[in-house]
Amino acid sequence: LAKTTQPISMDSYEGQEVNITCSHNNIATNDYITWYQQFPSQGPRFIIQGYKTKVTNEVASLFIPADRKSSTLSLPRVSLSDTAVYYCLVVHGSGNTGKLIFGQGTTLQVKP
Amino acid sequence: DSGVTQTPKHLITATGQRVTLRCSPRSGDLSVYWYQQSLDQGLQFLIHYYNGEERAKGNILERFSAQQFPDLHSELNLSSLELGDSALYFCASSVGPGRGGDADTQYFGPGTRLTVL
Numbered sequence: 197l198a199k200t201t202q203p204i205s206m207d208s209y210e211g212q213e214v215n216i217t218c219s220h221n222n223i224a225t226n227d228y229i230t231w232y233q234q235f236p237s238q239g240p241r242f243i244i245q246g247y248k249t250k251v252t253n254e255v256a257s258l259f260i261p262a263d264r265k266s267s268t269l270s271l272p273r274v275s276l277s278d279t280a281v282y283y284c285l286v287v288h289g290s291g292n293t294g295k296l297i298f299g300q301g302t303t304l305q306v307k308p
Numbered sequence: 309d310s311g312v313t314q315t316p317k318h319l320i321t322a323t324g325q326r327v328t329l330r331c332s333p334r335s336g337d338l339s340v341y342w343y344q345q346s347l348d349q350g351l352q353f354l355i356h357y358y359n360g361e362e363r364a365k366g367n368i369l370e371r372f373s374a375q376q377f378p379d380l381h382s383e384l385n386l387s388s389l390e391l392g393d394s395a396l397y398f399c400a401s402s403v404g405p406g407r408g409g410d411a412d413t414q415y416f417g418p419g420t421r422l423t424v425l
Contacts, residue, residue, distance in 0.1 A: 230413070239310065239398045239416030240351070283351075287412070295341070295366055295406075296414060298351035 200284045205303045214271045216302050218284030221265050229260060229267045232283045234301070240283065244269070271304075279306045311335065312401050312417035320423045326387040329420045333380055333401030339363070340382040341402075341414060342374055346395035357382055358405040389424045396421050 202218040220229065228247055232240035244251055246258040246267070257270040271278060281301040311334035321327055333340050342354040344367075353366035357376035368374075371389075376382040386393060400414035 237396065237419070237421070239312075239400070239419050241310070242413055242415060245413060295353035295356060295364055296343075296351075296400075297353070298343075300350065 200286055200299050202282075202284050202299065202302045204300060205305065207305045207307060208274055209307050210275055211273050214274050214278070214304060214306075216269045216271075216282055216284070216304070217266055218269070219266045220284070220286045223264050223286055224288065226288060227264075228287045229258065229264075230285045230287050230296075231256070231258065231269045232285065232298075234281045234283065240298075243282075245287075274304075274306045276306050276308060278304065280304060310415040310417060312399060312415055314397075314399055314417040314420050316420060317418065318421050318423070320425065321389060322425055323389055323391060325389050325424075326385065327389065327422065329384040329386070329397050329399075329422075331382045331384070331399030331401075331417060333382070333399075334415055337401035337403050337415075338380065339402045339404065339406060339412070339414075340376055340380070341400040342368075342382070342384050343398045343400065343416075344395050345398060345419075346392075349395075351398075354384070356406060363406060386422070391424050394422055394424045 200220045208214045230245040231243040234240040244258045251258045259268045283301040313332045315330045338359045341356045345351045354368040356364040374384045396419045398419045400416045402412045402414045404412045
């Protein structure tokens with residue numbers, strides 16, 4: 197399973213766009229990139245998943261360059277309630293057992 | 309609300325005891341996954357069931373066991389509890405068997421906080 201590397205922490209201010217980049221140099225052809233958000237003492241919440249190029253939903257965008265060795269989660273106009281830990285995961289497709297490997301995540305602190 | 313329910317929300321027990329945690333997946337989901345989150349270990353995968361069958365095991369201790377019932381709910385049994393078993397236990401569910409893609413997006417429940425005294 198591909199290992200992911202992301203910043204341990206980031207600070208931002210309300211109303212700003214936040215970009216969290218994750219590197220996954222050993223990503224395989226069948227792997228998907230998935231992001232989860234977790235608030236203290238709550239279960240991780242699925243944010244977005246992608247395979248290549250750009251994916252956008254109502255809460256975030258995910259940018260994946262052609263080589264797929266990194267990905268960037270973009271949160272538009274963050275608010276205080278976006279303060280959380282964000283996990284980047286590489287999920288192996290095709291024969292995957294389904295287990296998710298969570299790293300340290302990025303703790304995002306949004307300030308007023 | 310993810311649609312995954314877990315009971316109980318909190319559990320306090322003593323060392324050496326046995327407890328059972330329960331998880332009901334989202335309607336229509338066939339897979340159930342269990343994870344443990346402790347302060348020093350982060351989120352760790354324990355075990356995965358798909359439609360009643362065990363699919364994969366992670367870092368699950370021999371003192372722990374799980375099963376998925378015909379109605380697709382799952383139970384995680386923790387026995388001979390030790391202080392180090394104190395953690396948040398999450399279950400997640402997905403539609404598919406874990407092969408990746410949209411059908412295997414995992415949705416997590418609110419967790420059970422286990423405290424072993």
